[in-house]
Amino acid sequence: MRTQVPNFWDDAKAAEAQMRKVKELKNWVAGYNEVKNAADELQLTFDFYKEEVSTEEEVDEAYRHAIELVETLELKNMLSHEEDRLGAVIKIVGGAGGTEAQDWASMLFRMYQRWCERQGYKCEITNLQDGEEAGIKTVTMQIEGEMAYGYLKSENGVHRLVRVSPFNAQGKRMTSFCSVYVIPLVDDTIEIELNPANLTWDTFRSSGAGGQNVNKVETGVRCHYKFKNPVTELMDEIVIENTESRSQFGNKDNAIKLLKSQLYELELEKRRVETAKVEAGKKKIEWGSQIRSYVFDDRRVKDHRTNYQTSNVQAVMDGDIDAFIKAYLMEFPD
Numbered sequence: 210m211r212t213q214v215p216n217f218w219d220d221a222k223a224a225e226a227q228m229r230k231v232k233e234l235k236n237w238v239a240g241y242n243e244v245k246n247a248a249d250e251l252q253l254t255f256d257f258y259k260e261e262v263s264t265e266e267e268v269d270e271a272y273r274h275a276i277e278l279v280e281t282l283e284l285k286n287m288l289s290h291e292e293d294r295l296g297a298v299i300k301i302v303g304g305a306g307g308t309e310a311q312d313w314a315s316m317l318f319r320m321y322q323r324w325c326e327r328q329g330y331k332c333e334i335t336n337l338q339d340g341e342e343a344g345i346k347t348v349t350m351q352i353e354g355e356m357a358y359g360y361l362k363s364e365n366g367v368h369r370l371v372r373v374s375p376f377n378a379q380g381k382r383m384t385s386f387c388s389v390y391v392i393p394l395v396d397d398t399i400e401i402e403l404n405p406a407n408l409t410w411d412t413f414r415s416s417g418a419g420g421q422n423v424n425k426v427e428t429g430v431r432c433h434y435k436f437k438n439p440v441t442e443l444m445d446e447i448v449i450e451n452t453e454s455r456s457q458f459g460n461k462d463n464a465i466k467l468l469k470s471q472l473y474e475l476e477l478e479k480r481r482v483e484t485a486k487v488e489a490g491k492k493k494i495e496w497g498s499q500i501r502s503y504v505f506d507d508r509r510v511k512d513h514r515t516n517y518q519t520s521n522v523q524a525v526m527d528g529d530i531d532a533f534i535k536a537y538l539m540e541f542p543d
Contacts, residue, residue, distance in 0.1 A: 229398070233294070236355065240282045247275040284535055285356060287542045292477055293359030296394035298470050299350045303340070304367075304386035309377075311344030313370045313385040316526060318348050321364075323528025330354030335453045335463060336429075343376070349450075351394060351467070358393040363537035364530075365391040366500035373506060382506065386499075392474035394466070401469040407435045412457060430460040434468055439479045447471050501533070515540050 254271040257263035288294070299321055303314035325332040331353040338346040352361070367388055374383040395401060411431040429452035438445035449471070451464040501512045503522065510525045510533075511518035517536035519525065525533075 233355075240278075240285065244275070244278045244282055247271070247278050251275045280535070284538055287538055288356055288359035290359075292393040292473070293362075294356055295358045295396060295399075296351070296353040297358040297361045298392050298394050298467060299352065299361065299364070300347065300390040301345075301350075302347045302388045302390070303344065304388065306383070306385045308340060308342045308344065309374050309383055310385045310387065311340030311342075311346055312376070313344070313368075314346070314348070314387045315340075315344040316370075317368060317387055317389065318345060318350070320526050320528055320530070321350060321352075321361075324530055325352055325354070325528075327528050328354055328357075328360075330357055333453060335467065336450045337452075349467075351453075351463075353394065358391070360534050360538075361391050363534045364389050364500075369499055369502045371502065371504040371506070392470050393477070395469045395473050399469070399473055401472050403434070403465070403469070403472075404436070409433045410461070428455070428457045428460065430457060430464055432461070432464045432468060436472070439475050440482060512536065 251268075251271040251274075254263050254268050258265065258268050301314050301317050301321075303310040306313075322332055333351045333353075334348060335351050336347070336349040338348070340346055367386055370385045370387075371382065373380055377383060409432070411433075413429045413431065429450060431448060431450045434447045434449075436445060436447070437443070447468060449464045449467050451460040451467065453463060454460045500514055501510065503510050503525070505522055508520045508522050509518055510522055512533050515533075515536040517533060519532065521529070
């Protein structure tokens, strides 16, 4: 094997890239074997059923399990773009509406944390600003795991909550909005050039919310990067805040990574715009438009792009959003 040669690790960057390819191939082989075993198990269960050894319910369950694995592998096969395999950065920003919108932002934050736990993904909080009374104003989450961006790109947009607000003394039904921004988390395989002359830094003292998932921090950094936006062709500025690490050096290092991720996303958006011009006949998806409604009192969560909906609101808020992700990727594979 190529990875076993004595000088394999002499070029660490090339070696890491090769190891990523090996890991990806192993995952595909494991996925195939899992599907094959499920299909064999289904055939065996059906043969037993014909011999009246197993029940119809057992055949149905074996069939359901096999179909689920086939669809999961099929879904993964649809994520073929370069950026799909990368990690993801999610930024949640509460909309107008004060405490109610900030509480909604904290609920979405929890939902994505639970989803990451289900997937076995690593989730780090790089910046969090608490609300005045409850909830959060904004949070940035850095998610590492295979195909994280490929799956989570479906979550980009405005999420709408309708409920009887616990913060309203009259018990009125209220509507709140939160914006969810999802961009790819660049790794060493993605080359992004920065002009040091256009980069400036501020430092500030900050403390996180504490608890199990957020580090208490002492020194935060804020970087400002001025550049020509490849989408608008106008001069623009990106501002990144990072308060994850206790060291200023660590925060600067991660802020650069997040900056490169945003610049990479702009390049991808430029490609999407160009592709849309060529394929103008295809159904248009507005990046950043309202995508999903969560109506608590009616026990309904509905995605407005695919019309997929469920009545199990609690499961969704506990991170069970795979069906929404699947429906989106099946309808909009590009």
